[in-house]
Amino acid sequence: SKGDHPYYMIKEILEQPDAVEFTLGERENIQRIVDDLGDIKNICFVACGTSYHASLTGKYLLQHLAKIKTDVVLASEFKYTADTLDKDTLVVFISQSGETLDSMNALRIAKETSPTLAIVNNIGSSMTEEAKYTIITQAGPEKGVAATKTYIAQLTAIYLFAGLLANDEKLINELYNVPGYIREVLKKSSEIEVLSKRYSFADDLFYLGRGFSYPIALEGALKLKEISLIHAEGYASGELKHGPLALINHKIPVIVILPPGSDYEDTMVNLEEVKARKAIILSICAEGDAKAECKSRDVFTVNSKVSETIAPLVYTVPLQLLAYYVTLEKVA
Numbered sequence: 001s002k003g004d005h006p007y008y009m010i011k012e013i014l015e016q017p018d019a020v021e022f023t024l025g026e027r028e029n030i031q032r033i034v035d036d037l038g039d040i041k042n043i044c045f046v047a048c049g050t051s052y053h054a055s056l057t058g059k060y061l062l063q064h065l066a067k068i069k070t071d072v073v074l075a076s077e078f079k080y081t082a083d084t085l086d087k088d089t090l091v092v093f094i095s096q097s098g099e100t101l102d103s104m105n106a107l108r109i110a111k112e113t114s115p116t117l118a119i120v121n122n123i124g125s126s127m128t129e130e131a132k133y134t135i136i137t138q139a140g141p142e143k144g145v146a147a148t149k150t151y152i153a154q155l156t157a158i159y160l161f162a163g164l165l166a167n168d169e170k171l172i173n174e175l176y177n178v179p180g181y182i183r184e185v186l187k188k189s190s191e192i193e194v195l196s197k198r199y200s201f202a203d204d205l206f207y208l209g210r211g212f213s214y215p216i217a218l219e220g221a222l223k224l225k226e227i228s229l230i231h232a233e234g235y236a237s238g239e240l241k242h243g244p245l246a247l248i249n250h251k252i253p254v255i256v257i258l259p260p261g262s263d264y265e266d267t268m269v270n271l272e273e274v275k276a277r278k279a280i281i282l283s284i285c286a287e288g289d290a291k292a293e294c295k296s297r298d299v300f301t302v303n304s305k306v307s308e309t310i311a312p313l314v315y316t317v318p319l320q321l322l323a324y325y326v327t328l329e330k331v332a
């Protein structure tokens with residue numbers, strides 16, 4: 001039940017630290033899968049919607065850490081990839097429900113040629129029966145229409161999988177700090193509630209991120225569109241100048257995802273481009289980031305120990321809250 005919460009969405013956003021903790025409990029199962037896989041040359045993710053955004057993060061992680069060439073395909077576009085699969089390509093299906101038709105159809109085709117792994121939240125769903133390997137994300141049933149806790153649980157499973165495949169102890173250990181980082185964000189949800197009053201007027205918003213923060217931008221925009229019915233675009237921040245920068249003006253809020261790390265300075269250059277066009281800037285950045293604070297109208301800050309590599313697990317949460325509170329503001 002929703003308990004004391006007015007909507008399932010907020011209840012499930014608040015359950016995210018547990019979703020991460022419980023999904024970390026899948027470590028031994030994931031290690032067994034990694035051991036059994038042996039030498040995998042390529043990986044291909046197949047998914048829809050929010051699960052597609054989790055897959056994009058997976059691609060960056062696997063290529064960056066494990067140096068495994070990785071593709072990400074929308075399940076509805078799978079037809080144009082199917083013929084290039086082979087036995088050395090692991091095809092990974094990401095799905096909350098484990099039932100999405102386009103993904104199911106692609107799984108039935110992929111298993112003819114390739115080893116398959118389904119990462120799903122629903123035990124006993126069709127995909128768990130069809131795939132060779134299964135990882136269950138331990139988010140518990142998701143009742144809200146917007147995927148929130150299942151997304152963070154999918155990311156947790158993908159980070160564990162990539163970390164174990166790459167033997168990256170440091171990354172794996174850092175995952176155990178994520179529930180705490182998310183709790184810190186949730187404790188400040190009233191700040192997002194206040195900010196939502198300053199942004200709910202907008203007809204169009206842009207979300208910008210680079211590298212690991214690019215899928216965060218896509219997911220932030222999708223949540224806002226789906227729940228508040230406000231138009232939003234997620235963009236790779238370096239791509240904005242190739243056309244859409246012309247749309248930016250003093251009426252357009254731009255949410256900039258700015259975690260500390262190797263992409264920070266380049267994203268800051270893009271922030272300055274939209275600032276020059278008088279955009280209303282809300283930066284999601286690290287605590288103590290004076291530069292972001294001085295260049296943005298508003299900031300929401302995250303623990304400065306959250307680096308860009310694990311930012312998707314934490315920086316997504318304020319954007320979920322923003323979509324939720326902007327929607328409440330609009331219907332009020």
Ligand code: F6R
Pocket residue numbers: 048049050051052094095096097098099100103145146147148222223226
């Ligand atoms: C967005 C959302 C959808 C789903 C998509 C895939 O909040 O919920 O975009 O992510 O329909 O669904 P699954 O993951 O069940 O395959």
